[in-house]
Amino acid sequence: AQTVTQSQPEMSVQEAETVTLSCTYDTSESNYYLFWYKQPPSRQMILVIRQEAYKQQNATENRFSVNFQKAAKSFSLKISDSQLGDTAMYFCAFMKSGNQFYFGTGTSLTVIP
Amino acid sequence: NAGVTQTPKFQVLKTGQSMTLQCAQDMNHNSMYWYRQDPGMGLRLIYYSASEGTTDKGEVPNGYNVSRLNKREFSLRLESAAPSQTSVYFCASSVYHGASGSNEQFFGPGTRLTVL
Numbered sequence: 412a413q414t415v416t417q418s419q420p421e422m423s424v425q426e427a428e429t430v431t432l433s434c435t436y437d438t439s440e441s442n443y444y445l446f447w448y449k450q451p452p453s454r455q456m457i458l459v460i461r462q463e464a465y466k467q468q469n470a471t472e473n474r475f476s477v478n479f480q481k482a483a484k485s486f487s488l489k490i491s492d493s494q495l496g497d498t499a500m501y502f503c504a505f506m507k508s509g510n511q512f513y514f515g516t517g518t519s520l521t522v523i524p
Numbered sequence: 525n526a527g528v529t530q531t532p533k534f535q536v537l538k539t540g541q542s543m544t545l546q547c548a549q550d551m552n553h554n555s556m557y558w559y560r561q562d563p564g565m566g567l568r569l570i571y572y573s574a575s576e577g578t579t580d581k582g583e584v585p586n587g588y589n590v591s592r593l594n595k596r597e598f599s600l601r602l603e604s605a606a607p608s609q610t611s612v613y614f615c616a617s618s619v620y621h622g623a624s625g626s627n628e629q630f631f632g633p634g635t636r637l638t639v640l
Contacts, residue, residue: 455633506627516565
């Protein structure tokens with residue numbers, strides 16, 4: 412079975428600082444995809460960044476980047492220059508072949524002015 | 525494009541009542557999903573449909589039924605609602621582009637369901 416673990420239920424960061432959210436997963440698959448989703452208070456789920464497991468290069472999207480360690484099955488999200496609008500719940504997700512997704516329990520991030 | 529739409533946005537039921545949550549997507553996606561979100565538990569998959577005409581159970585299917593009416597629509601039915609089904613329900617869709625391209629899930633706005 413696939414599992415996704417987010418060990419930090421809550422985190423906070425000062426505005427303009429950098430924060431890293433952790434995610435580990437367990438799978439026997441060799442090809443898969445990893446995602447970070449953001450859920451602001453509006454409740455809408457928004458894709459932040461994605462990573463294909465076959466790619467060694469870490470994905471980057473503006474202020475968001477990942478540290479993907481395939482052997483360690485780790486997929487952390489780094490947010491640089493944190494902004495107030497980054498305050499949200501962040502979910503790590505795993506997708507295997509067949510299009511089935513698995514989500515972690517989420518990390519609630521608060522950006523402090 | 526509207527993306528993924530869900531109706532209703534809010535619903536209050538009494539124990540034992542039935543209802544159907546509706547979901548539609550206009551992105552021509554093959555796969556559709558129903559999740560429930562509960563505090564501290566993230567999103568848990570109820571049912572999914574990999575393609576039109578197929579449905580499969582997810583992690584928490586008990587008490588629910590689904591219908592993939594056509595490629596656009598995927599409904600979730602509660603036959604006899606229970607307080608344990610109080611939750612926020614999300615519908616999502618995705619298309620798999622193989623080794624590259626977009627294969628993310630697109631989510632609807634959610635339905636907040638309360639069962640008294």
